[in-house]
Amino acid sequence: MKMSYPKYFISLAFVLLFGFKLTAQTKYYITAPRLFDGEIMHKDWALIIENNKIITVGPIQQINVPDGAIKVNYPNATIMPGLIEGHSHLMLYPYNITDWDTQVLKEADAYRTVRATVHAKNTLLAGFTTARDLGTEGAGYADVALKRAINEGIVIGPRLMVAGRAIVATGSYGPKGYDTDQEIMLGAEPADGNDLIRVVRDQIGKGADFIKVYADYRWGLNGDDRPSFTLDELKLINEVTRSSGRVMVCHAKSKEAIRRAVLAGAETIEHGDFIDLEIGKLMKEHNVTYMPTIAAVDVISQYRGWKKGVTDPPSNIINKRKSFKEAIASGVSIGMGGDVGVFPHGDNALEMELMVEYGLPIMDALKAATSVNARAFHLEGSLGNLKPGYIADVIVVDGDPSKNISDMKKVKFVMKEGVVYLSK
Ligand SMILES: [Zn+2]
Numbered sequence: 001m002k003m004s005y006p007k008y009f010i011s012l013a014f015v016l017l018f019g020f021k022l023t024a025q026t027k028y029y030i031t032a033p034r035l036f037d038g039e040i041m042h043k044d045w046a047l048i049i050e051n052n053k054i055i056t057v058g059p060i061q062q063i064n065v066p067d068g069a070i071k072v073n074y075p076n077a078t079i080m081p082g083l084i085e086g087h088s089h090l091m092l093y094p095y096n097i098t099d100w101d102t103q104v105l106k107e108a109d110a111y112r113t114v115r116a117t118v119h120a121k122n123t124l125l126a127g128f129t130t131a132r133d134l135g136t137e138g139a140g141y142a143d144v145a146l147k148r149a150i151n152e153g154i155v156i157g158p159r160l161m162v163a164g165r166a167i168v169a170t171g172s173y174g175p176k177g178y179d180t181d182q183e184i185m186l187g188a189e190p191a192d193g194n195d196l197i198r199v200v201r202d203q204i205g206k207g208a209d210f211i212k213v214y215a216d217y218r219w220g221l222n223g224d225d226r227p228s229f230t231l232d233e234l235k236l237i238n239e240v241t242r243s244s245g246r247v248m249v250c251h252a253k254s255k256e257a258i259r260r261a262v263l264a265g266a267e268t269i270e271h272g273d274f275i276d277l278e279i280g281k282l283m284k285e286h287n288v289t290y291m292p293t294i295a296a297v298d299v300i301s302q303y304r305g306w307k308k309g310v311t312d313p314p315s316n317i318i319n320k321r322k323s324f325k326e327a328i329a330s331g332v333s334i335g336m337g338g339d340v341g342v343f344p345h346g347d348n349a350l351e352m353e354l355m356v357e358y359g360l361p362i363m364d365a366l367k368a369a370t371s372v373n374a375r376a377f378h379l380e381g382s383l384g385n386l387k388p389g390y391i392a393d394v395i396v397v398d399g400d401p402s403k404n405i406s407d408m409k410k411v412k413f414v415m416k417e418g419v420v421y422l423s424k
Pocket of ligand 1 (some may be wrong): 087088089134423
């Protein structure tokens with residue numbers, strides 16, 4: 001590289017004074033037969049990236065290749081925004097390898113964190129450049145540390161929004177079934193009544209980006225999902241959370257827990273296995289986004305012996321199908337979050353396949369993992385769409401996912417903030 005001395009010294013001075021990097025501007029000119037911008041599928045569009053920003057998006061004929069741009073072309077492929085995983089647990093791995101109790105109770109946080117660095121890498125390379133992580137399940141604030149290591153470039157992974165420990169009502173959460181003489185470490189932090197104020201603030205202080213609450217759990221007399229917190233408790237959690245500029249999100253399967261969570265101010269409802277038209281409409285009225293986690297229900301049933309496509313589906317699958325259809329009919333905003341960790345990190349797009357299998361129009365599944373999740377997590381304006389000025393999170397998948405949703409698994413190219421992590 002030729003560089004005249006005065007220019008070099010000026011640059012060096014700027015670096016010393018302002019911390020500017022001594023790198024040339026990097027430009028990319030990316031083309032493919034299709035470009036999904038987060039809302040619409042376009043034919044023969046191109047994308048120009050400069051450093052970490054999207055500069056231009058539009059028809060190939062109208063866009064000149066900028067001088068010095070690195071040309072990236074994929075025939076028979078689709079350019080998309082970097083995907084956003086709405087519900088992950090990077091500290092967990094599939095329960096058919098090691099059951100949840102064992103991971104929570106017997107595995108050291110250090111071991112789980114080391115594993116999580118690989119999970120984070122696999123997530124990014126699967127095209128998910130952003131992920132909201134819904135609790136460490138007994139690994140303390142290891143998610144806060146993982147997020148920091150990713151931000152500092154020590155390990156690679158998606159940009160994270162993390163919950164930390166999450167909050168449960170005393171007596172509701174697991175691991176369960178051990179001698180009651182022992183104090184068993186739980187998968188989340190128990191708190192009740194006014195103590196919720198202290199616990200919310202403590203979790204925020206330790207790095208939680210949002211507060212995750214279990215508004216119900218399977219602790220009914222027959223192991224059915226029953227509300228854990230009262231409406232007033234949820235309102236209190238929400239009030240304390242909101243005043244810090246964060247939001248409350250709720251695990252809620254039963255109709256009553258969803259109702260309380262929505263009325264208390266939850267921004268997203270996780271799982272929602274018993275949604276009906278009425279509760280779906282209430283969620284819609286309150287601008288709540290639904291995270292269905294179909295994949296968790298589907299694969300856990302298979303871990304328990306259901307031979308999908310061979311044996312009759314168990315009742316929880318029949319119920320999940322019904323509830324998802326009613327959610328769609330209610331018009332509630334449906335995001336994408338699979339509860340990945342229950343199934344392998346990197347297989348995140350399984351949730352998108354199942355959303356389509358369970359009745360969601362295919363374009364809505366593409367929007368769910370991009371623009372809908374971006375809005376749900378207040379990232380609109382910078383992520384979830386391919387628009388000028390947005391952060392350069394861009395992926396390319398082989399084929400046409402608007403025709404075959406499984407093409408979401410054929411990831412060829414991953415760029416996060418202008419840095420290429422996968423190119424094949
Ligand atoms: Zn979860």
